[in-house]
Amino acid sequence: MSAEIIDGKALAATFRGQIADEVNQFKTQTNVVPHLTAVLVGDDPASAVYVRNKQRSCEKAGIQSTLQRLPAETSEAELISIVESLNTDSGVHGILVQLPLPKQINETAILDVVNPLKDVDAFHPENVGLIVQGRPRYLPCTPYGIQQMILSTKMETAGKHAVILGRSEIVGKPMAMLLIQRGQGADATVTICHSRTQNLNEIVKTADIIIAAIGKPEFVTADMVKPGAVVIDVGINRVNDRLVGDVDFEGVKKVASAITPVPGGVGPMTIAMLLKNTLTAAGIQSGCQ
Numbered sequence: 580m581s582a583e584i585i586d587g588k589a590l591a592a593t594f595r596g597q598i599a600d601e602v603n604q605f606k607t608q609t610n611v612v613p614h615l616t617a618v619l620v621g622d623d624p625a626s627a628v629y630v631r632n633k634q635r636s637c638e639k640a641g642i643q644s645t646l647q648r649l650p651a652e653t654s655e656a657e658l659i660s661i662v663e664s665l666n667t668d669s670g671v672h673g674i675l676v677q678l679p680l681p682k683q684i685n686e687t688a689i690l691d692v693v694n695p696l697k698d699v700d701a702f703h704p705e706n707v708g709l710i711v712q713g714r715p716r717y718l719p720c721t722p723y724g725i726q727q728m729i730l731s732t733k734m735e736t737a738g739k740h741a742v743i744l745g746r747s748e749i750v751g752k753p754m755a756m757l758l759i760q761r762g763q764g765a766d767a768t769v770t771i772c773h774s775r776t777q778n779l780n781e782i783v784k785t786a787d788i789i790i791a792a793i794g795k796p797e798f799v800t801a802d803m804v805k806p807g808a809v810v811i812d813v814g815i816n817r818v819n820d821r822l823v824g825d826v827d828f829e830g831v832k833k834v835a836s837a838i839t840p841v842p843g844g845v846g847p848m849t850i851a852m853l854l855k856n857t858l859t860a861a862g863i864q865s866g867c868q
């Protein structure tokens with residue numbers, strides 16, 4: 580038996596096509612071009628991959644995209660003032676500050692100053708609060724994309740045990756929040772594991788759905804996976820100039836019922852959801868929603 584490969588690249592292309600149509604309609608109705616500005620401080624390898632693909636996808640969907648590259652030595656005060664000027668620039672609808680930030684910059688301090696209406700990552704505490712309460716303004720791109728991928732498998736998630744590896748604000752925590760909500764592609768029973776978790780292998784072995792987001796190449800191996808589990812690989816790791824996930828794909832695909840590849844899995848879906856959020860942001864700021 581070999582797992583169904585969840586083709587994130589193809590699924591994302593379908594979503595991007597729909598979004599491009601909606602962007603077109605939006606432009607005709609409002610004369611406004613949705614505009615996303617990303618800020619990249621220094622150079623993180625996963626961020627570099629993201630930036631490249633994001634720029635291209637925005638262009639193809641008719642969304643204007645700007646990248647502000649800042650040197651690794653940029654101070655927290657300098658970055659705050661750049662974010663503040665984007666906040667008040669009415670031509671910019673979405674602001675995305677690439678994480679991780681260099682050591683001298685406190686990430687929370689930066690995310691707190693992003694205008695919540697322009698926060699297409701959904702990292703601002705107001706947006707996080709709305710997600711936790713089940714009334715999201717924006718859905719966090721990576722978890723939202725993953726939920727769409729799980730939905731595409733037609734697997735029932737209600738009552739299933741989802742084990743998330745990693746507790747970051749960008750993937751692990753918001754993923755748990757989406758999966759415990761009521762409704763389609765949710766209603767799961769969720770466990771979050773992290774670097775202090777005891778008996779991690781035994782916990783993972785009980786999962787119907789495994790979501791690996793720890794940034795450790797090929798950490799999840801076949802012996803940790805219950806036969807028939809759905810395995811989502813979020814990891815983006817560079818190993819000898821090759822992109823590998825957090826899951827040992829070749830081993831795990833022999834026991835899982837469905838699995839996402841890296842590349843071509845979660846990454847492209849993250850970008851598709853970012854485009855969707857940028858269009859939503861332009862709508863909110865043009866009084867269309």
Ligand SMILES: NC(=O)C1=CN([C@@H]2O[C@H](COP(=O)(O)OP(=O)(O)OC[C@H]3O[C@@H](n4cnc5c(N)ncnc54)[C@H](OP(=O)(O)O)[C@@H]3O)[C@@H](O)[C@H]2O)C=CC1
Binds near residue numbers: 747750773813
């Ligand atoms: N494809 C996509 O769209 C995206 C991919 N990524 C990728 O996903 C991965 C995770 O990213 P991100 O969430 O930002 O990562 P972080 O580095 O912020 O967090 C990693 C998490 O994994 C936990 N962890 C680390 N080692 C272990 C271990 N041995 N056992 C159990 N838990 C462990 C950490 O625990 P603790 O909290 O205790 O330190 C932490 O909670 C990275 O490879 C990143 O590049 C990220 C975002 C989007």
Ligand SMILES: Nc1nc(=O)c2c([nH]1)NC[C@@H]1CN(c3ccc(C(=O)N[C@@H](CCC(=O)O)C(=O)O)cc3)C=[N+]21
Binds near residue numbers: 629632675749841
């Ligand atoms: N504020 C913020 N928000 C993020 O969502 C965010 C971030 N910072 N920092 C970096 C991580 C990483 N991330 C990726 C998204 C898509 C791909 C992606 O497109 N991956 C392709 C790569 C294809 C290739 O070029 O080889 C794939 O997996 O197929 C990768 C990585 C978003 N992140």
Ligand SMILES: [Mg+2]
Binds near residue numbers: 680
């Ligand atoms: Mg930092």
